[in-house]
Amino acid sequence: MTLQSLLSTIQSPEDLKKVPMEKLPVVAKEIRETIVQSVAHTGGHLASSLGVVELTIALHYVYSSPHDRMIWDVGHQAYAHKILTGRRDVFPTLRTYGGISGFPRIAESPCDAFGTGHSGTSISAALGLAVARDLKKESHKVVAVIGDGSLTSGLSFEGLNQAGHQKRDLIVILNDNEWSISPNVGALSGYLNRMMTGKFYTSFRKRVETLLKSMPHGKMLARIAKKGEELTKGFIVPGLLFEELGFTYVGPISGHNLDDLVKTFQNLENLEGPVLVHVVTSKGKGYPPAEANPERFHGVGPFNPITGNSAGTGTLPTYTDVFESAILGIGRENPDVVAITAAMCSGTGLIKFREAFPDRFFDVGIAEAHAVTFAAGLAREGKIPVVAVYSTFLQRAYDQIVHDVCLQNLPVVFAVDRSGIVGADGATHQGLFDLTYLRHIPNMSLMAPRDEAELVRMLRTAVSAGRPAAIRYPRGVVQGVDIPADPKPVPWGKGELLVVGKDILIIAIGSTVPTSLYAAEELKKRGFSAAVVDARFVKPMDASLIVPLVQRIGRVLTVEENALAGGFGSAVLEMLEEHDVVPQAFRRIGVPDTFMEHGSQAELREAYGLTDDAMIAEAVRLCSQGRNLLPSIFNGIRSRLEKIV
Numbered sequence: 001m002t003l004q005s006l007l008s009t010i011q012s013p014e015d016l017k018k019v020p021m022e023k024l025p026v027v028a029k030e031i032r033e034t035i036v037q038s039v040a041h042t043g044g045h046l047a048s049s050l051g052v053v054e055l056t057i058a059l060h061y062v063y064s065s066p067h068d069r070m071i072w073d074v075g076h077q078a079y080a081h082k083i084l085t086g087r088r089d090v091f092p093t094l095r096t097y098g099g100i101s102g103f104p105r106i107a108e109s110p111c112d113a114f115g116t117g118h119s120g121t122s123i124s125a126a127l128g129l130a131v132a133r134d135l136k137k138e139s140h141k142v143v144a145v146i147g148d149g150s151l152t153s154g155l156s157f158e159g160l161n162q163a164g165h166q167k168r169d170l171i172v173i174l175n176d177n178e179w180s181i182s183p184n185v186g187a188l189s190g191y192l193n194r195m196m197t198g199k200f201y202t203s204f205r206k207r208v209e210t211l212l213k214s215m216p217h218g219k220m221l222a223r224i225a226k227k228g229e230e231l232t233k234g235f236i237v238p239g240l241l242f243e244e245l246g247f248t249y250v251g252p253i254s255g256h257n258l259d260d261l262v263k264t265f266q267n268l269e270n271l272e273g274p275v276l277v278h279v280v281t282s283k284g285k286g287y288p289p290a291e292a293n294p295e296r297f298h299g300v301g302p303f304n305p306i307t308g309n310s311a312g313t314g315t316l317p318t319y320t321d322v323f324e325s326a327i328l329g330i331g332r333e334n335p336d337v338v339a340i341t342a343a344m345c346s347g348t349g350l351i352k353f354r355e356a357f358p359d360r361f362f363d364v365g366i367a368e369a370h371a372v373t374f375a376a377g378l379a380r381e382g383k384i385p386v387v388a389v390y391s392t393f394l395q396r397a398y399d400q401i402v403h404d405v406c407l408q409n410l411p412v413v414f415a416v417d418r419s420g421i422v423g424a425d426g427a428t429h430q431g432l433f434d435l436t437y438l439r440h441i442p443n444m445s446l447m448a449p450r451d452e453a454e455l456v457r458m459l460r461t462a463v464s465a466g467r468p469a470a471i472r473y474p475r476g477v478v479q480g481v482d483i484p485a486d487p488k489p490v491p492w493g494k495g496e497l498l499v500v501g502k503d504i505l506i507i508a509i510g511s512t513v514p515t516s517l518y519a520a521e522e523l524k525k526r527g528f529s530a531a532v533v534d535a536r537f538v539k540p541m542d543a544s545l546i547v548p549l550v551q552r553i554g555r556v557l558t559v560e561e562n563a564l565a566g567g568f569g570s571a572v573l574e575m576l577e578e579h580d581v582v583p584q585a586f587r588r589i590g591v592p593d594t595f596m597e598h599g600s601q602a603e604l605r606e607a608y609g610l611t612d613d614a615m616i617a618e619a620v621r622l623c624s625q626g627r628n629l630l631p632s633i634f635n636g637i638r639s640r641l642e643k644i645v
Contacts, residue, residue, distance in 0.1 A: 164246020
């Protein structure tokens with residue numbers, strides 16, 4: 001059978017149902033080949049999607065999507081789902097600009113019942129879908145597939161708690177890719193599951209329950225029988241917790257045995273109320289490099305599909321690499337510094353710190369809100385916690401930042417990685433809101449480095465600040481500047497005038513500073529003199545530097561990789577208002593009021609006008625307006641009037 005010869009006949013879940021059971025393993029093999037070949041070209045979440053191929057096939061074989069609703073928690077495990085639901089032909093466009101998303105999206109397919117991208121949301125959303133189904137008196141199934149890592153999310157337990165209380169028909173699939181079942185336990189568990197979900201057993205159980213309740217003290221007898229059943233299962237299978245939450249527990253079963261998966265899902269028709277099916281899978285299944293190193297292939301860039309080696313080798317380190325070295329050095333100098341991550345030790349650059357200081361490193365799992373309040377507790381007792389987290393995930397801990405850290409003015413440092421345009425992961429992962437949601441909180445300080453040397457200096461500044469402080473830095477390689485052997489903290493709240501000019505003032509922050517410097521050079525070739533300020537701090541902002549420059553030059557252009565609404569440019573305007581300064585012309589460059597799609601960072605900067613060409617064009621336009629007039633006549637007249645008064 002040639003590559004994808006069977007898969008090419010499947011354009012929908014209905015086509016999959018026509019495939020004989022004995023040929024489903026061939027479909028699984030061809031799906032894996034399709035995923036590996038495509039992700040090798042585009043990059044993506046490989047190991048997690050390879051691990052759920054059989055599970056995905058079984059779900060679509062038994063249930064009818066989109067009539068039955070399936071929600072994939074996080075969504076990075078949904079590649080096989082996309083291939084089986086009409087997107088096989090466009091799968092090579094995965095995560096590319098204008099192509100399909102790397103996560104489920106309602107707008108992309110009716111088979112994507114709910115958009116996901118962050119973990120822990122599936123059970124709550126699925127319960128909402130199930131309640132709506134019942135209110136509308138419909139009868140379709142609702143299935144949530146959640147990974148074991150996502151169960152560390154508090155939101156998952158909140159959803160489980162209410163779902164168990166509601167007693168709605170709801171199926172939760174726990175994709176456990178850490179548990180290793182021995183053959184004996186697996187075989188015994190499989191037998192029990194087939195027995196306990198079979199029609200005879202469920203019918204017998206109902207008859208016994210009815211009989212017991214008809215007897216004197218029947219309700220008590222029924223409860224005793226139920227507890228006896230739970231204890232029997234609890235000795236053999238690890239489902240007592242879920243049973244106590246109100247779920248019927250089924251499992252663990254192999255997530256790579258299609259016969260067991262299909263029969264189990266078919267047998268769930270015999271059960272009422274919420275059911276949790278514990279499925280054990282292996283990340284990276286079927287692709288040896290990913291099986292050998294599932295962490296590396298969790299989220300991977302383009303690679304050679306034959307060898308698994310990365311397609312390119314960069315010569316420059318990333319900002320995350322620089323942070324990793326810097327926090328390690330600070331940890332050696334200061335024993336009070338501790339590091340915290342939310343299941344992203346490698347992604348946030350804390351592996352070396354963990355190895356050097358295991359007792360001062362804490363991975364709290366996918367629980368960002370807990371990470372922040374945990375850090376606040378540490379800070380209250382004199383420690384200096386550094387919470388390393390992606391910008392998009394820090395959003396999940398907003399209340400804790402406000403209430404537990406900033407309200408109490410505790411010295412927690414937030415190392416906000418992947419800020420700005422992240423790229424191919426798309427709208428759920430772009431770090432475009434942190435300047436907005438952090439800068440307005442009282443007691444919070446916020447800074448952004450223009451290069452790797454500034455990142456190292458700012459980290460030292462934040463650690464020694466004695467107050468809440470956040471540093472946001474981008475995804476990708478550094479600028480290639482030298483890092484001082486003995487880096488000093490940056491002056492608190494002070495920006496830096498990098499280029500002197502008289503026609504226009506460009507005020508930039510973080511990753512936009514190098515672009516602004518290049519734009520100033522190009523403007524000079526066109527006869528315009530541009531001053532460039534690296535603000536360094538979004539809060540507190542250096543009014544003593546910026547205000548006189550605005551008064552003298554008059555025309556102002558702010559640049560940021562953040563949402564314009566409430567972002568850096570807004571902060572500059574607010575500062576000018578406080579100082580009663582009205583610029584001659586003011587223009588903000590940033591991200592408009594929209595969710596940014598997926599694509600490469602370069603493509604997205606081009607699409608949203610964040611390139612040096614766009615900046616130059618806007619600067620020329622501002623400079624050309626009333627160029628023969630004195631800069632900021634209004635401010636000049638007012639200054640003279642103030643002297644007279």
